[in-house]
Amino acid sequence: MVGMNRWDDKYAPARYFYGTEPNVLVREALAGLPTGRALFLAEGEGRNAVHAASLGHEVVAVDSSAEGRRKALALAAERGVTLTYLLGDVGSTAWDDAPYDLAVLCFFHEWPAERARLHARTAAALRPGGRLVVVSFAKEQLGRGTGGPPDLELLQDLDEVRGEFPGVIWERAERLEVVQHEGPGHDGPATVNLLVGTAGQQ
């Protein structure tokens, strides 16, 4: 179909490609946080954003997949919560017009130069004291066939990524071996990076 991207193809069927429950590391990182304005970049079918909205956050999600947006809004309606979901490229969409109390990047794998720009912009969009959560596939995930891009450059090195968010003080920055069952998209043992931090004074 004209205008569909490859994520639209994955998201078009009725089932949710990454499931309808939040990623477990995101769920843990959000537990007990004060509610506020929360940003979810490259949020796809909305599993994490809908969870945050159910906790009481005022959620802004961004993704370039129209099918992802459709599914996310359907999931939000089913759970009785609301989301602002901006459809567009994260590089060119105006999602940072006001500061956030929380930003979440979950399995967003971009080419290194664009990724670094986006990460710096995300850090700048947090108010002082705002929380940042990043979950990504590590370089060691290459070829495992349980999720993540099949290109080493798109997989993330923990030390590189932790240096891409100016002003963020990390509380956790770890490479973890996990077993994921998140729909057909992520299924089985995997190596992921988890970074959780707080924006300092700017």
Ligand SMILES: C[S@@+](CC[C@H](N)C(=O)[O-])C[C@H]1O[C@@H](n2cnc3c(N)ncnc32)[C@H](O)[C@@H]1O
């Ligand atoms: C692996 S999926 C992760 C989806 C969601 N964060 C999750 O964990 O369920 C990657 C997502 O990034 C989105 N994406 C990729 N490049 C993008 C870009 N440049 N701008 C906006 N979204 C993008 C895709 O549409 C897709 O939904």
